[in-house]
């Protein structure tokens with residue numbers, strides 16, 4: 001607040017003086033009234049420790065003319081950045097109401113006011129402004145980007161697609177992934193409303209827009225499975241997992257359920273073995289444990305789990321291990337608990353204990369200055385990582 005007043009005080013004084021001088025030239029008023037009374041009102045508020053009223057008074061006396069438009073824009077911007085959105089809105093609305101603005105100045109004020117409305121959560125008003133701005137052919141790209149945010153919030157996916165097309169034609173940058181997601185959203189909506197044919201058509205568009213879209217492929221596999229085509233579903237899911245291995249844990253449960261649907265236990269075992277070998281930690285180990293319990297009994301499953309834990313310990317494997325061994329005779333349980341110790345030790349040693357509260361950088365030792373963002377005293381112990389005494 002204080003720095004804002006320091007900024008406003010001289011600007012307001014100069015503006016009031018200029019205004020007074022201009023009217024002096026025109027009307028030749030009596031000497032000695034060169035400073036605007038509003039300026040004194042502002043000063044009065046300031047002396048009475050009413051900074052809010054002082055700011056309003058100073059803003060009020062800041063005449064809008066070609067010289068002060070930039071000041072108004074900067075001031076409005078400043079208010080918005082400080083979270084004083086109502087003030088920002090008032091300043092920008094006041095600007096737009098002036099007929100003397102140039103086309104560029106008006107467009108700039110529209111853009112700023114639109115951003116004020118976004119900040120205030122008044123999306124309807126922001127939408128109207130950005131559409132108006134788009135028509136002016138000025139600041140079209142920020143207008144479209146803001147419209148995209150609004151339509152995504154409103155989940156108006158068709159509008160999102162239109163905006164994305166316009167953005168593509170302006171920037172020349174393809175928005176394949178984003179558009180593919182919009183088509184996925186439309187497909188899900190259509191399916192929920194029982195419009196299966198529309199859903200299928202949207203999915204096709206999603207995939208033709210971006211062949212590698214994991215979500216579209218996943219949806220298509222679900223679609224195939226729901227129509228009884230489990231083989232087709234598995235094929236799509238496996239291809240998808242190969243394209244983007246990061247999403248395998250999301251896809252794996254469906255690969256398993258489709259294979260179980262087909263009763264193809266042998267194929268399930270082959271696939272799970274392959275995944276465990278190539279990409280440990282996806283959940284394939286746990287699916288394998290279930291399968292082993294069914295086929296060879298709990299002892300074989302527990303042995304398999306112990307091997308996997310030694311290879312790549314994880315909390316999920318530990319939990320499953322405890323569940324499985326809780327049902328064993330006492331002597332065996334004690335031996336098992338002893339066996340868990342090195343795995344838990346390894347898990348504790350692996351986890352990053354420290355994290356930068358500013359940028360999220362993680363580390364195993366305390367850095368007083370974050371090596372990533374260079375902040376001091378930002379790296380701290382993560383919750384649940386107690387000191388070992």
Ligand SMILES: [Zn+2]
Pocket residue numbers: 356357358359360361370371372373374375378
């Ligand atoms: Zn950092």
